[in-house]
Amino acid sequence: MTLDQSQKNKSNMRIMIGCKEATLLMVMDEESKLSFSARCRLIVHLTLCKFCKLFEKQNRFISNNIKNISTEKHFSLTEKENLIRQLQSSMNK
Amino acid sequence: MNKPDPEKWVNKYSDILLKFAYIRVNNEEIAKDLVQDTYFSALKNLDGFRGEASEKNWLFLILKNKITDYYRKKAITSDVEIETGNENFFKEAFDETGHWWNNTKPEEWNTEYDSVIDSREFMKTFELCKGKLPEIHNIVFCLRFIDGEKSDEVCMKLGITSSNYWIMLHRAKLQLRKCLEKNWFNL
16 A cells, blocks of 8 residues: 555545444534534535434434423422421421 | 512422423422422522512522532532443444444434424423433533533533533433434334
């Protein structure tokens, strides 16, 4: 292998990233934390990998939908009564 | 403030305070304790309330501080076990070359990806999946996506490094994605 070829391979290595790195870069990209070269690597990966392309959409879906998350947890009547009693007795101390 | 009225506080604010706390700590008992502590602190610090904020906002402010204290405690106590857990998680998600395994590849979901789903059942599933995150990952995830804090703020608040922050957020997103796919979209 000539020196030229080995350098070419090295730079290919840097351009081609795996899905693990690509998904991390997408998570970072949501906060605009990517350098120019990282963004290039991500774009190249996304044009080649349909699974990561799906991840990109689903990741955005999760970020958008989490804002509406709610729960049905509540205090029972007895818990509320107990709480009121405790608070009142601490006031009277 | 006039004479405090615990009965009114409890009846009027307990459930909204609990919901706020629960989605941030993922544990009903702890969330209830935090609400209770909030009321006790409020009684002790009545002077701190001068009617500038509404009573409700004042209680929320106290609760937020309680949650932050709780987060800090949790962030300190977690280390080696979390690291091993993360390593195992990523090994199960990606092969040695960093590509998806056959059984972890994202599948197409039957939804509009830009939509917001407004359904009680979906929220329950989301709550369930979020509840499966390790506690510290849930904390990082909540601060970032529910409270809208930036990475630097989260790292400073919890005393964690930025590389740990990204590992935890990365895992949280992968884990939630997989769980939603399995339990909602591709049931």
